[in-house]
Amino acid sequence: QLQLQESGPGLVKPSETLSLTCTVSGGSISSSSYYWGWIRQPPGKGLEWIGSIYYSGTTYYNPSLKSRVTVSVDTSKNHFSLKLSSVTAADTAVYYCARQSGYYNPAHFDYWGQGTLVTVSS
Amino acid sequence: EIVLTQSPATLSLSPGERATLSCGASQSVSSRYLAWYQQKPGLAPRLLIYDTFSRATGIPDRFSGSGSGTDFTLTISRLEPEDFAVYYCQQYGSSPQTFGGGTKVEI
Numbered sequence: 001q002l003q004l005q006e007s008g009p010g011l012v013k014p015s016e017t018l019s020l021t022c023t024v025s026g027g028s029i030s031s032s033s034y035y036w037g038w039i040r041q042p043p044g045k046g047l048e049w050i051g052s053i054y055y056s057g058t059t060y061y062n063p064s065l066k067s068r069v070t071v072s073v074d075t076s077k078n079h080f081s082l083k084l085s086s087v088t089a090a091d092t093a094v095y096y097c098a099r100q101s102g103y104y105n106p107a108h109f110d111y112w113g114q115g116t117l118v119t120v121s122s
Numbered sequence: 123e124i125v126l127t128q129s130p131a132t133l134s135l136s137p138g139e140r141a142t143l144s145c146g147a148s149q150s151v152s153s154r155y156l157a158w159y160q161q162k163p164g165l166a167p168r169l170l171i172y173d174t175f176s177r178a179t180g181i182p183d184r185f186s187g188s189g190s191g192t193d194f195t196l197t198i199s200r201l202e203p204e205d206f207a208v209y210y211c212q213q214y215g216s217s218p219q220t221f222g223g224g225t226k227v228e229i
Contacts, residue, residue: 109159109169
């Protein structure tokens with residue numbers, strides 16, 4: 001059974017960089033036909049796609065966050081990571097990592113991590 | 123980007139009733155690349171339907187999806203107690219992929 005687990009600080013100061021890692025178990029991050037994505041959900045609000053990556057390193061970003069986001073993959077450790085720079089209180093959210101099916105582009109999210117709350121506060 | 127508008131925002135129904143949830147897109151969704159998710163409090167979303175019609179693994183057949191172009195529907199034929207949750211649609215036919223604002227199905 002594929003499992004994804006987010007890890008990283010739960011509290012980040014304004015203007016600093018949020019860093020999270022998603023560790024994949026029960027399957028290889030190098031599998032073809034799958035992408036690996038980050039989604040966030042502010043408290044009490046809806047879902048927002050942040051960005052996705054293929055095991056080769058090809059990335060896809062939400063234009064609204066692109067200038068501040070970096071998604072990377074480490075196939076040797078079977079994990080992928082998110083960095084979001086210059087954070088503000090508006091970046092406070094539950095951050096999910098998830099697997100995306102897709103042949104030519106990322107598609108639907110079929111496996112999700114449990115999510116991790118990141119609060120931006122001094 | 124394609125904006126997805128879900129309606130109604132809240133749907134109040136009883137167990138055994140039929141639920142019809144709508145997802146409207148600001149532009150046509152390419153190749154019917156639309157998915158539906160269910161989210162319960164404190165949990166991650168769960169994939170129900172992908173590519174408009176296809177049920178994800180383990181999803182009961184009381185959940186069905188339909189639609190094309192700019193209008194999509196998730197139907198729950200007979201609500202079970204465990205179906206009361208928030209439902210989101212997602213389009214992945216055009217970049218950036220986007221989510222709707224959600225419909226809460228409550229008792």
